[in-house]
Amino acid sequence: MKKHNFSAGPSILAQEVIKKAADAVLNLNDSGLSLIEISHRSADFVSIMEKAQNLVKELLSVPDGYSVLFLQGGASTQFLAVAYNLLKVDGKAAYLDTGAWSAKALKEAKLFGEVEIVASSKDKNHTYIPKGYEIPADASYLHLTSNNTIFGTQIKEFPTTNVPLVCDMSSDIFSRKIDVSKFDLIYAGAQKNMGPAGTVLVIVKDEALGKSGRQIPSMLDYQVHASKDSMFNTPPVFAIYTSMLTLEWVKALGGIDAIEKINEEKAALLYNEIDNNPHFNGVANKEDRSLMNVTFTLADESEKELFDSLAKEAGLSGINGHRSVGGYRASIYNAMPIESVQALVDVMKKLNK
Amino acid sequence: MKKHNFSAGPSILAQEVIKKAADAVLNLNDSGLSLIEISHRSADFVSIMEKAQNLVKELLSVPDGYSVLFLQGGASTQFLAVAYNLLKVDGKAAYLDTGAWSAKALKEAKLFGEVEIVASSKDKNHTYIPKGYEIPADASYLHLTSNNTIFGTQIKEFPTTNVPLVCDMSSDIFSRKIDVSKFDLIYAGAQKNMGPAGTVLVIVKDEALGKSGRQIPSMLDYQVHASKDSMFNTPPVFAIYTSMLTLEWVKALGGIDAIEKINEEKAALLYNEIDNNPHFNGVANKEDRSLMNVTFTLADESEKELFDSLAKEAGLSGINGHRSVGGYRASIYNAMPIESVQALVDVMKKLNK
Numbered sequence: 001m002k003k004h005n006f007s008a009g010p011s012i013l014a015q016e017v018i019k020k021a022a023d024a025v026l027n028l029n030d031s032g033l034s035l036i037e038i039s040h041r042s043a044d045f046v047s048i049m050e051k052a053q054n055l056v057k058e059l060l061s062v063p064d065g066y067s068v069l070f071l072q073g074g075a076s077t078q079f080l081a082v083a084y085n086l087l088k089v090d091g092k093a094a095y096l097d098t099g100a101w102s103a104k105a106l107k108e109a110k111l112f113g114e115v116e117i118v119a120s121s122k123d124k125n126h127t128y129i130p131k132g133y134e135i136p137a138d139a140s141y142l143h144l145t146s147n148n149t150i151f152g153t154q155i156k157e158f159p160t161t162n163v164p165l166v167c168d169m170s171s172d173i174f175s176r177k178i179d180v181s182k183f184d185l186i187y188a189g190a191q192k193n194m195g196p197a198g199t200v201l202v203i204v205k206d207e208a209l210g211k212s213g214r215q216i217p218s219m220l221d222y223q224v225h226a227s228k229d230s231m232f233n234t235p236p237v238f239a240i241y242t243s244m245l246t247l248e249w250v251k252a253l254g255g256i257d258a259i260e261k262i263n264e265e266k267a268a269l270l271y272n273e274i275d276n277n278p279h280f281n282g283v284a285n286k287e288d289r290s291l292m293n294v295t296f297t298l299a300d301e302s303e304k305e306l307f308d309s310l311a312k313e314a315g316l317s318g319i320n321g322h323r324s325v326g327g328y329r330a331s332i333y334n335a336m337p338i339e340s341v342q343a344l345v346d347v348m349k350k351l352n353k
Numbered sequence: 354m355k356k357h358n359f360s361a362g363p364s365i366l367a368q369e370v371i372k373k374a375a376d377a378v379l380n381l382n383d384s385g386l387s388l389i390e391i392s393h394r395s396a397d398f399v400s401i402m403e404k405a406q407n408l409v410k411e412l413l414s415v416p417d418g419y420s421v422l423f424l425q426g427g428a429s430t431q432f433l434a435v436a437y438n439l440l441k442v443d444g445k446a447a448y449l450d451t452g453a454w455s456a457k458a459l460k461e462a463k464l465f466g467e468v469e470i471v472a473s474s475k476d477k478n479h480t481y482i483p484k485g486y487e488i489p490a491d492a493s494y495l496h497l498t499s500n501n502t503i504f505g506t507q508i509k510e511f512p513t514t515n516v517p518l519v520c521d522m523s524s525d526i527f528s529r530k531i532d533v534s535k536f537d538l539i540y541a542g543a544q545k546n547m548g549p550a551g552t553v554l555v556i557v558k559d560e561a562l563g564k565s566g567r568q569i570p571s572m573l574d575y576q577v578h579a580s581k582d583s584m585f586n587t588p589p590v591f592a593i594y595t596s597m598l599t600l601e602w603v604k605a606l607g608g609i610d611a612i613e614k615i616n617e618e619k620a621a622l623l624y625n626e627i628d629n630n631p632h633f634n635g636v637a638n639k640e641d642r643s644l645m646n647v648t649f650t651l652a653d654e655s656e657k658e659l660f661d662s663l664a665k666e667a668g669l670s671g672i673n674g675h676r677s678v679g680g681y682r683a684s685i686y687n688a689m690p691i692e693s694v695q696a697l698v699d700v701m702k703k704l705n706k
Contacts, residue, residue, distance in 0.1 A: 003385045007392045010590060018387045022378040025371060032356045034371045036549035036595065039360045039671060072425040072551070073572055076586040080570040108570050191587055196389035198425070198551045198589035217433040217461050219426055233429035234544055236551035237363060238591050242389065318392060 004340035007318035008149050008293065008331045009171065010191040017245040017335075021196075024241060035241055040234050048241050049230060055247035059174060059256055062203060063181050067226035069202040070240045075101070075170045078187040078200060079108035081220045082166055086185065087112045087140045089213040094118050094139035094163065098155070099126040099148040100324065105168060106143065112214075118142065125325070126151040128285035139163045140212070141184060147172035149192075150322040152284040152295030152329065158182055164208060172292050173201065174250055175334055176260045184208040185222075190239055192292070193334045195246050198239030250334065259334055266332050266341045267291040279303060279351040283325060297327030303351060310347045319344070357693035360671035361502050361646065361684045362524065363544040370598040370688075374549075377594060388594055393587050401594050402583060408600035412609055415533050415556060420579035422555040423593045428454070428523045431540040431553060432461035434573045435519055439538065440465045440493045442566040447471050447492035447516065451508070452479040452501040453677065458521060459496065465567075471495065478678070479504040481638035488514045493565070494537060500525035502545075503675040505637040505648030505682065511535055517561060525645050526554065527603055528687055529613045537561040538575075545645070546687045548596030551589045603687065612687055619685050619694045620644040632656060632704040636678060650680030656704060663700045672697070 005012040024035040028044060038044055053068040062068060071077070082105070087093045091113055095106040097120035109115050116139065119130035126148060135142050141164040147154045149171045158165065164184035173188040180186065185204045191197040202222065209223045218224045218232065225232050253259055271289060274282045274296050283295035298304055311319060321327040332341055358365040377388040381397060391397055406421040415421060424430070435458070440446045444466055448459040450473035462468050469492065472483035479501060488495050494517040500507045502524045511518065517537035526541040533539065538557045544550040555575065562576045571577045571585065578585050606612055624642060627635045627649045636648035651657055664672060674680040685694055 005386060005390055007390065007395075010390055010393060010587065012390050013387065018378060018389070021389070022375045025375040025378060033358060033670070034366065036371070036374070037358055037360065037363060037365050040363060040550065042360075072427065072589075073430065074425065074586045077426065077572045080572060104571075108572075111568050111570055189587065196591055197393065197587045198592055215464050217464055218457075219430045219433060219461075233427045234363065234542065234550045236425075236589060236592065238549055239551055239589065317386070 002315055004314070004316050004343050005318055006316060006330045006332070006336070006340070006344070008322075008329060010197045011331055011333050012335045013195070013242070013246060014249045014335045017242060017249055020245050021238070021242045025238070036238055040231060040237055045237060048244055049235065052240055052244035052247060053230075055244065055251060056201065056203065059247060059250060060178065060180050060203070065206055066180065067204050067206055067222070069204070069222065069225045070199050070230045070235060070243070071202055071225060072199060072236055074197075074200050075168055075187055075189040076104065077220075078168070078202065079105040080111070081222065082141075082143065082185065082187070083109040083112040084214055084216045084220050085209060085212055085222050086164070086166065087212060089113070091140040092116055092136065092138060094136055094142040096130065096133070096142065096144050097122060098129055098145050098153060099151050101148065101168060101170070102143070102145045105145070109143070121153075126153065127283055129153050129155050129288040135159065135161045135163050137163065141166045144168070147290050147292055149293045149331070150325060152290045152293045153288040154290035154292065156288070172290070174247070174256065174259070175263050175292055177256050190243050195243030196239050198236045199243060201243075262338070263291045263332070263334065266336065266338050267294065269338065269341050269345060270294045270330060270332065273345045273348050277348055277352045280348060283327060292331060292333055294330045294332060295321060295325060295327060297321075307347070307351060310350055314343055314347050316344055316347065355668055357667070357669050357696050358671055359669060359683045359685070359689070359693070359697070361675075361682060362542075363550045364684055364686050365688045366548070366595070366599060367602045367688045370595060370602055373598050374591070374595045378591070389591055393584060393590055398590060401597055402588065405593055405597035405600060406583075408597065408604060409554065409556065412527060412600060412603060413531065413533050413556070418559055419533065420557050420559055420575070422557070422575065422578045423552050423583045423588060423596070424555055424578060425552060425589055427553050428521055428540055428542040429457065430573075431521070431555065432458040433464070434575065435494075435496065435538065435540070436462040436465040437567055437569050437573050438562060438565055438575050439517070439519065440565060442466070444493040445469055445489060445491060447489055447495040449483065449486070449495065449497050450475060451482055451498050451506060452504050454501065454521060454523070455496070455498045458498070462496070474506075480506065480636055482506050482508050482641040488512065488516050490516065492516050494519045497521070500643050500645055502646045502684070503678060505643045505646045506641040507643035507645065509641070525643070527600070527609060527612070528616050528645055530609050543592055543596050548599050549592050551592030552596060554596075615691070616644045616685070616687065619689065619691050620647065622691065622694050622698060623647045623683060623685065626698045626701050630701055630705045633701060636680060645684060645686055647683045647685060648674060648678060648680065650674075660700070660704060663703055667696050667700050669697055669700060
């Protein structure tokens with residue numbers, strides 16, 4: 001039976017990406033060697049790294065003066081690297097608290113200096129995105145989390161400010177148009193829209209670096225990685241290769257414009273059902289609803305057993321909500337076909353007969 | 354033509370490991386889902402993680418009271434994590450300088466406190482392992498690099514001392530018997546003897562942790578990772594799975610005792626040729642020769658073109674020496690079959706006709 005993979009991450013990848021990745025593990029470009037046993041200094045891998053970096057630049061129209069890095073340690077390591085690199089000694093960092101991942105990010109920054117939370121959605125269990133908050137003009141940066149996987153909220157409009165913007169885009173990068181020039185630093189773990197777990201993308205404005213006044217350990221120093229083209233140490237070869245394949249796939253689909261349109265259609269299909277089917281309630285504020293993670297609950301909890309068994313029967317996988325929210329979460333990342341969203345909607349409709 | 358892959362790392366893996374890894378990328382355990390698109394919290398992946406950890410414990414006879422972690426960021430990240438976790442505030446760390454990797458490790462430690470180099474082989478371009486050095490009794494730890502890939506040297510006997518021992522075993526772990534109980538901390542990047550690039554193994558004595566007096570960022574805190582069974586953040590799923598396959602393969606071969614014997618035979622075959630063929634010279638001190646990385650030079654540099662073309666003809670790949678040593682380096686890790694070593698020896702013999 002076909003599985004519909006709604007996992008929040010690591011998550012669904014395009015079938016052709018999976019096939020090509022498996023092929024390369026067996027034999028890379030007919031070289032007679034596996035992707036995972038060649039030197040990262042080999043011409044084959046150097047060209048993979050370059051291709052991946054160039055695809056990021058092309059798909060997101062990254063302006064000159066930014067470095068594109070593929071690193072390790074996930075977004076969680078960037079939580080501290082951001083502060084090490086950008087939070088000035090005796091300075092202050094501003095954070096918008098939109099959920100669990102924002103909270104983790106600011107917890108690490110506190111080890112390096114003062115942290116001001118400019119606004120928080122904690123009062124309503126993070127079901128909305130705060131707006132109209134004041135940003136302290138003397139902050140080293142303002143940190144945002146663009147999409148909140150757990151709660152199903154997404155920042156639709158980024159603030160305009162003179163304070164440098166830093167954004168964790170782990171769960172919605174490459175899903176919609178963004179203006180990279182608004183940000184000093186963007187980072188994103190691969191395992192939602194970009195590839196398998198094991199690499200993290202960093203896009204950083206070169207002139208923002210080297211100014212924190214801190215002695216930064218080499219592996220956390222973006223300048224070190226930029227100066228070595230992400231090859232300061234052995235990079236995670238497989239994760240970068242598979243990310244490159246995913247970016248090629250996005251490009252072939254028509255780039256970010258095209259994928260954004262598809263994502264809007266998929267999300268509309270599901271949110272329409274939530275809004276029109278009395279058996280379900282949406283979790284997130286309507287205007288802040290995520291196009292990537294759709295959270296909803298049953299109006300009547302006693303229907304849980306029935307709904308779960310219908311979902312299982314239909315091959316729906318990974319739709320349980322996070323324990324801090326309950327209910328259901330359908331993650332409908334780039335690689336999720338609309339047919340799978342329809343399969344979920346069909347199951348929801350069965351409760352409404 | 355069959356390639357003989359002497360790459361220093363990422364490096365050769367067993368063919369059956371490569372095949373199984375590719376299969377799992379397509380379809381994990383007949384689940385209908387790819388290894389790289391399932392949740393790391395799924396039963397499938399949790400059991401992979403447990404199996405990998407248990408295989409490490411079994412193969413190395415890890416005593417009780419140690420945690421086995423699979424992390425990200427390579428050995429290079431451990432260079433700083435070691436200091437963060439173990440170098441006491443106002444304390445001193447002792448380092449044995451046996452080459453480029455030792456130097457990188459101690460450079461990061463210097464950001465955290467005093468570093469004393471107990472001995473260095475720099476005077477002879479790291480072609481030997483210093484012995485008989487004094488270890489300061491008040492050091493937080495003594496850091497060693499067990500095998501030096503670039504220079505082809507290996508520590509045959511670890512010092513006996515009351516100072517906690519920390520060892521970077523990136524390039525010889527699982528290649529020979531070691532007494533884990535002698536060490537407070539062992540770390541090893543996967544991409545030589547354990548798997549593909551993208552994960553690093555850490556074996557740490559639990560009671561050694563939590564004593565540095567430092568506030569440690571979560572992602573660098575071994576206690577955090579140990580308390581979450583290496584699942585504090587999304588782990589590098591593919592790299593851990595393929596490492597697990599490699600450890601299964603080592604076990605099936607007969608474990609470390611068996612593989613050590615094979616490694617000794619392979620190394621002896623190659624070192625015998627170096628010693629008996631007047632066209633070649635060994636680089637490393639005989640008593641310190643690595644069983645993993647065999648470094649040698651041509652006695653007469655004018656034969657380089659001939660030797661290189663014969664090597665290419667025979668399908669030998671990755672035998673160029675590191676630029677800081679020159680000459681040749683044959684990396685003959687666990688997965689390298691003796692037939693490939695013989696193929697290299699056969700080419701060497703052709704110069705001696």
